[in-house]
Structures are given as C-alpha cells and as structure tokens.
Amino acid sequence: MRPLIVIGNWKMNGNLASNEDWIKTVARGMESGMPSGRKFAVCPPFPYLTQCASLIKEHSLAFLSLGAQDASADIAGAYTGEVAASSLKEMGCSYVIVGHSERRQLHHEVDELVAAKALQVLDSGMTPIICVGETADERNSGRAVEVVRGQVAKQLTVLQDRLADCLIAYEPVWAIGTGKVATAQVAQDMHRAIRLQLAEFDEDVASHVGILYGGSVKPDNAVELFAMPDIDGGLVGGASLDPQDFLAICKA
Ligand code: PEP
Numbered sequence: 001m002r003p004l005i006v007i008g009n010w011k012m013n014g015n016l017a018s019n020e021d022w023i024k025t026v027a028r029g030m031e032s033g034m035p036s037g038r039k040f041a042v043c044p045p046f047p048y049l050t051q052c053a054s055l056i057k058e059h060s061l062a063f064l065s066l067g068a069q070d071a072s073a074d075i076a077g078a079y080t081g082e083v084a085a086s087s088l089k090e091m092g093c094s095y096v097i098v099g100h101s102e103r104r105q106l107h108h109e110v111d112e113l114v115a116a117k118a119l120q121v122l123d124s125g126m127t128p129i130i131c132v133g134e135t136a137d138e139r140n141s142g143r144a145v146e147v148v149r150g151q152v153a154k155q156l157t158v159l160q161d162r163l164a165d166c167l168i169a170y171e172p173v174w175a176i177g178t179g180k181v182a183t184a185q186v187a188q189d190m191h192r193a194i195r196l197q198l199a200e201f202d203e204d205v206a207s208h209v210g211i212l213y214g215g216s217v218k219p220d221n222a223v224e225l226f227a228m229p230d231i232d233g234g235l236v237g238g239a240s241l242d243p244q245d246f247l248a249i250c251k252a
Contacts (some may be wrong), residue, residue, distance in 0.1 A: 001037070002086060002207075002208070002210050003036075003037050003038055003039050003188065003210070003232070003233075004035075004037065004038045004039070004226060004230045004232060004233045005038070005039045005040070005041070005167065005210055005212060005233035006038070006039075006040050006041075006078065006085065006233050006234050006236065006246075006249055006250045007040070007041045007042070007043060007067060007095060007097075007129065007212065007233070007234070007235050007236065008041070008042040008043060008236050008239060008240025008241075008246050009043045009069060009097060009100070009214075009235055009236065009237050009240060010042065010043060010044050010045065010047055010069075010240060011045075011060050011069070012097055012110070013241055014045060014241075015046055015049060016048070019044060019048050019051055019052060019055070019090055020051075021243070022042075022057060022241075022243045023052060023055040023056065023059060023061070024043075024055075024059065024145075025243035025244065025247075026061070026064065026103055026243045026246065026247060027059035027060075027061050027144050027242070029057060029099070029174075029243070029247040030061060030063045030247070032072055034209060034250060034251065035251060036064050038233075038250070039065065039233075040063055040064050040065065040250050041065040041067045041068065041094065041095050041123050042064060042065075042066065042240065042246075043066075043067065043068055043069050043095065043097055044066075045069065046068065046069075046083055049066060049068065049088070049091040049092065049093065050091055050250035051067055053066055053092035056177060057093075058233060062166050062171075063220045065094040065095065066091075066092050066093050066094060066095075067090075067093055067095030067097065067129070068081070068088045068093045068095070068096045068097070068209070069093060069096075069097050069100070069119055069120050070082070070096070070097065070098065070100070070103060070117070071083060071085040071088055071096045071098065071117050071118065072084050072085065072117070072126075073113055073116035073117045073119075073120060074120070075120065075228065076161045083119045083240060084120070084124075085117075085120040085123070085124035085126065086124045086127035088121075088126065089124040089125055090158050093126055094126055094127060095127045095128075095129055095167070096117075096121045096126055097128075097129045097130065097169075098114050098117040098121065098128050098129065098130055098131070099111070099114030099117070099118075099130055099132070099151075099234070100131045100171070101133055101171060101173045101176055101182075102176075103132060104131075105173075108161070109139055111150075111151055111154035111155065111172040112154065112158070114130060114131075114154075114155070115154060115155050115157075115158035115159060116158070118130055118155065118158075118166060119158065119159065119162075122162055122165060122166070123208065124160075127166060127167055128166045128167070129166070129167045129168075129169050129212070129235060130166055130167070130169065130171070131168075131169045131171050131235070132152060132168060132170060132171070132194075133146050133148065133170055133171040133172045133173050133176075133214075133215070134147040134172055134173065134174075135147075135173045136147055136173065136174035139174065141170065142187040144172075144190065145193050146194070148170065148190060148193070148194065149193065149194075149197055152168070152194055152197055152198070154198070155168075156197075161202055161204075162211070163198070163201075163203075163205055163209060164205045164209060165202065166209065167183060167209070167210045167212055167232075168194060168209055168210070168211045168212070169211075169212040169213070169235040170187065170190050170191055170194060170211060170212070171213075171214035171216045171235060172214055172215050174215075175214075175215025175216050176214065176215050176216070176237065177186075177216070177218045177237060177238055178215075178216060179216050179224075180215075180216060181215060181216040181217065181218070181221050181225075182213070182215055183230050184221075184225050184227070184231075185228075187213045187225060187228065187231060188229070188230055188231060191211045191213065191228065191230035191231050194211055194230075195209075195211065195230050210232040210233065211230060211231065211232050212231075212232060212234055212235045213225050213231050213233075213234050213235070214232045214234060214235035214236065214237070214240070216239075216250070217234040217235075217236045217239060217249060218245065219239070219245050219248035219249055219252065221223045221236060222245070222252035223252045226252055234249060236249055
C-alpha cells in the first residue's frame, strides 16, 4: 500500500518571520494528530532550510519532513551558485524536487539533466520528486500522453529500477499557478498511463512508485483528486504558502 504524500513547494517565497509563523501554525494544526498512512513535507528556498529544520525540531513536528526545490547534477566542485545534494542531506532534507517545469522552462533543464540530478539525490540518501507534465499546446494537440511518456522514458533509461525509490509528480504545465486544475479524471488518466508505462518496465517498480499530482491543488479539490486510485498525493505550490490551506490539503 503506497502512503499518501503531500509536499508543499514554497518556490521563491517566504522570509524569516513568515516561515516561523507558518511552522508554528502547522505545528498547532498537526498537534491533534494527522490521518495515518500519510507523509508530509515542505520545500522552502535554500537559505531557509536551516531555519525550518530547527523550527521543525523545536516544535517536535514529527509529521513534517523537509525538502529542497532543486539540487546539482554534480557531486562537488567549481559550479558557482549550485547546491550539492549531499549538502541538502546535511541540512536535514529528505526530499528534493527535480525537473520542475519552472526549471525546465526558465533554466532550459532537459530530461537527461533531471535524471542526473535525481541520481545525485538518491546517492545522497534522499527521495527525488521528479516532475513531468505537458504544456497546454501539447495537450490541445492530443500529444499529452506521448510527451509525458517521453519524459518518463528518459528517467527510466538512466535510473532503471532505482526509480522505485523516487516519487513522480505529474504537473501539467497549464495547471501550475493558473487556478486551472486538471479534473480528477484527467489527472487519474495520466497517472494510470504513467503507472502502466512503469509496469511495462517492471511491475514491482510500478506498484512502489508514488505518483503525486501538482497544479492548482487547493483544499476544495484535494479530496476528489486524492480519492483517485493512481493519485498518491499532491505537490502543492501556491496553496502551501497559507498554513491553514496546507493543513486542510494534508487532511483531505
Ligand atoms: C508547483 O509549483 O509545483 C505547483 C503545483 O504550483 P501550484 O500549486 O501553485 O499550481
């Protein structure tokens, strides 16, 4: 049985004061207990990882793990501005997002680089969250499944059965930050297609990999999305900035 996982991606938001408020509010909200069989994490910007790790410890927030929004594809060396996966592990991260569509679009990241990043994350003992998803044009021209299958195939080529230790986030680009959520059935159909593709490679990998949905997840649509058989939780951007909304989605 795969656990339901909710991961908040703050993107380039937050500051020392608002982060502290967020963790305190989430700590109070989680105090009364959380549904069993679920996992939760938050991915703040790099500079706030240490602050959030200490706050999580201070408030004994056993339910909440820490994640990062990216990692370098290299181990160490002359890569100005990059952050090594091993450093993220040292800072207390359990998860690292790789291949987010904003990285693919704004920083021209391609599938091979995303897979190399995922390998570094795995080698450092953390779980990569590998993002895939089609643009509006690709969906409107009937190529959504073909595009996503292509992205997943590249990950399989490099990661092989190590994909069993990763999470995949299906994030249709047209739904990210737009308020246009995929219907639960549209999301389920793509998650099913991904799972069948994984099963063509290895049944065991297919049954182990958590496939999260991302794209305008909110408290009022999370219940329906998470009820789908192949949707194992959500990667939540905008709504994760509000601690009450994040809590509501975690409990959905
Ligand atoms: C994201 O950035 O991963 C995301 C899903 O954003 P939003 O929830 O704001 O659409």
